[in-house]
Amino acid sequence: MKRILIATALALALGFAAAGASAQYTGPSAVPVMTVKALQADGKDDQHAVLRGKIVSSVGDERYLFSDGTGQMKVKIKARLWPAQKPVDAQTTVELVGEYDKKLIGESHFDVKEIRLQ
Numbered sequence: 402m403k404r405i406l407i408a409t410a411l412a413l414a415l416g417f418a419a420a421g422a423s424a425q426y427t428g429p430s431a432v433p434v435m436t437v438k439a440l441q442a443d444g445k446d447d448q449h450a451v452l453r454g455k456i457v458s459s460v461g462d463e464r465y466l467f468s469d470g471t472g473q474m475k476v477k478i479k480a481r482l483w484p485a486q487k488p489v490d491a492q493t494t495v496e497l498v499g500e501y502d503k504k505l506i507g508e509s510h511f512d513v514k515e516i517r518l519q
Contacts, residue, residue, distance in 0.1 A: 432498065438471035440511070446503040452476075452511060453519070457491050467497065467511065475510040477502075482516055494519040 434451045435444075444450070454469030456476070467476045476497060489495060496517040503509045 434496075436471040437467070437469050437474045440501055441472060441474065441509070444501040444503060444509075446501065448501045448503075450499070450501055450511075452497045452499075453494070455491060455494060456489060464510070475508060476513050477510055478513045478516065482513060484516055484518055487518055489516070489518070 432449045432451055434453055437452065437454070440448075440450055440452070452467060452469060452474075454467055456465045456478075457468050457473070458466045460466055460475060463477055463479055465476050465478055467474050476499075478497075483489065487493075496519060497511065497513045498515040498517065499511055499513040501509065502512050
């Protein structure tokens, strides 16, 4: 009987943990929505930002070309971040949440932490 109670408690705890892991916050954020032009001109290394626009092409190795109408920037998106519920193409408007990786030498890019479909 004791084993059954422990197993049940463990199953419930794991179930609640899994349910919490899939929840997402959708309210307001202190991280600003920025344009590519503004981020490239004034952005600091490791600055958190949100970009809104379209992923226009793949350039290989988890890197994509992103455009928001003010400019274009390479973004790095890990495979696990792509939304499973809907495919993303060059016509899909997205919000990319992440950090600006500003390079002194070489090409700067935006390191994506989350993709939101619009």
